[in-house]
Amino acid sequence: MKVSIVTLVILLSFNQKVSCAPIFDYIVGKITDIADTVTNTFVNIRAQVENILLATGNNRPVLRLHYPILHQHGDPNFKSNFNDFVEKAAAENETEIPEYINLKSEPTALMSTPQLATLHGRRVESHVIHTKDGYLLTLHRISPRTDRSADLMAVNQTVILHHGLLGSSADWILLGPEKSLPYILTDAGYDVWMANARGNYYSRGHVKMAVDSDAFWRFSFQEMGEHDLSAVIDYIRNLKKSDDPIDYIGHSMGATALLVLLSTNPQYNKYLRVGILLAPLVFMSNVEGPFKVLTAMASSPPEQLLKLIGNKEFVPTRKIPKWLALKYCKGPLLFCCNPLYFISGGIPEDNHAWNLSFLARLLYHVPAGGSTDTIMHYAQLVKSGKFHRYNNVYEEFPLNQVTLPIALFSSSEDWLATIPDVLRLYFSIVNPIDHYIIRGRNMSHTEFVWGARADEIVFKKILEFLDSGLAIIGNAKNSNEVHSDLA
Structure with a gap:
């Protein structure tokens, strides 16, 4: 004592x-x-x-x-x-x-992501990729079901799902075979790729460094955006031999990583079609708890x-x-x-x-x-009120370089990605297409992915954005409209 x-x-x-x-x-x-x-x-x-x-x-x-x-x-x-x-x-x-x-x-x-997906009757693949700084990351892919109609199979649109803070690809399928977002997307004909950021269960490898070394763990979401996410996008594009733009859905830290990538490597804006960010952790001045x-x-x-x-x-x-x-x-x-x-x-x-x-x-x-x-980097954002590099409050990520059409989701019950902070992000990016606010639904930070009603409140809206595609983007571009779910 x-x-x-x-x-x-x-x-x-x-x-x-x-x-x-x-x-x-x-x-x-x-x-x-x-x-x-x-x-x-x-x-x-x-x-x-x-x-x-x-x-x-x-x-x-x-x-x-x-x-x-x-x-x-x-x-x-x-x-x-x-x-x-x-x-x-x-x-x-x-x-x-x-x-x-x-x-x-x-x-x-104790089942892994591939085991859970297989149990749910889905066809799953595991892909191990290298980042430029030597980390070995695992991607989990769930392809469209072969028993779907020809019209659905014709979609063949690629979508990347990136988990949130301290998460993994398993987060997306915890709700089971009927309500999980990856399955809803594959049933609609989408080719779903679930990323795993460095340091989680599935991405604890490096070509030189041991996982228990100090050097292995010297990273934050900054490296996830600059190295991990770029490697994921490059790998999928090369494997599919396609220049078709990819859809991106990021929760929490997955949203942070995307904005780091697009602001520091603007060329990746043209590789994506739309970004859907659930409870994004970027500006964090109003964090609670x-x-x-x-x-x-x-x-x-x-x-x-x-x-x-x-x-x-x-x-x-x-x-x-x-x-x-x-x-x-x-x-x-x-x-x-x-x-x-x-x-x-x-x-x-x-x-x-x-x-x-x-x-x-x-x-x-x-x-x-x-x-x-990673946790300390977010704590620095809370303290500074800025979106900046690790241990450097004066070097902010240039969000004006993010030209990708982006839809934002926030909730009145979220302690980390608060509505005022997400609204600030909305007005900081070049091409916002929507800010969907959820009120009075007990939608906390984690509930966006595995909440009991996430399929009704969140996933349904995601499908609307994806299905409408460029039509919504064209109509809502620069409209600065903010929508709320008050029901």
Whole structure:
């Protein structure tokens, strides 16, 4: 306990605006834990201290598997290794959150994206690609169903889906065979490619660097836009031997990556037909919730903070400390200790209505991994109010170079991509075609992809944009119209 209190005192010394309340809250929380588990007190404290002290050392917790070797050599045991990876990572949570034990028994909990898609009756392909800076990324492709009508098959339009913060390609198909966006698109004749950003489950490879090295994790969404996304687009264009423009749908960080790419490499604007950005994280002045706690220390995070959240991978144990979750998060501990839900504040109000199978898929696949630098970069955006490069508030990404027609989605219940910030983005890009605002629907940051009514509220509108294509773009261009879903 002494070590942990000293940690908080050091953190406070780096940020004079932070009150002393967290110290007392933490002490109270510890006393409560001790009262609950008297016989195991000293064992638990020792384990917590060891986790903090070893978080940045060579003895990295269970997430450090040799995943890049699987990519480089095409290991036939890829799927079983993925299952082991998820199972071992989630086992960390089971020691403190008993609810995970029941979820683990669900058949789909530990399935990879290809396994889930196959179970859903879809034809799926895995493609491993190289970036210019040596990272190995996995693309998952779901082709149009062969049993569809000739008219639908004639669409053959390519669309890229890019996941959000701490996510993976699995995010898009967690809703199952009937309601997931990739399946809705393939049923309409679209050729769907789901990206995986560097650092998540499926993209932990590099031609030279080991996944547990400091150098491997020195990236943020900046590199995802400049290197990952450009490699994805180039690969698909070359494989299909087509110059036809590609549609792009990005959620959260997937939207950020696109705007980084188009602003720094404007030639990619002509490779795409339309961009649909769900809850884009670009301007973040109005962010709410726990994420604001990191902003004061975003540019120069103290060592003790990095020991708490991870210096390389963000929260590698996939578990927010219980005392921190209880202070800053309202809702079931099962969600509050989940790093993504903790940051986004999107604790589902009606999770009791979710079936056990969906809950298992969700919590065993999310978060899928990401770098601490990515989180710190976003925290810098919150602090500065600008859209700029990592550790350089004076070098903003030139959004005036983004000429692609873009539709934006936002929600009144989103703590990260707030309506005012998305509206600011709308007026900062050259060719906005719509800003679709969702109000009063409990649509949090994560609900855009796997919310219970995402297929009705979000996906239906996405299809309207894609199906209408250039007709909508031509009519709505420069109209500056803002639409709201108030029903």
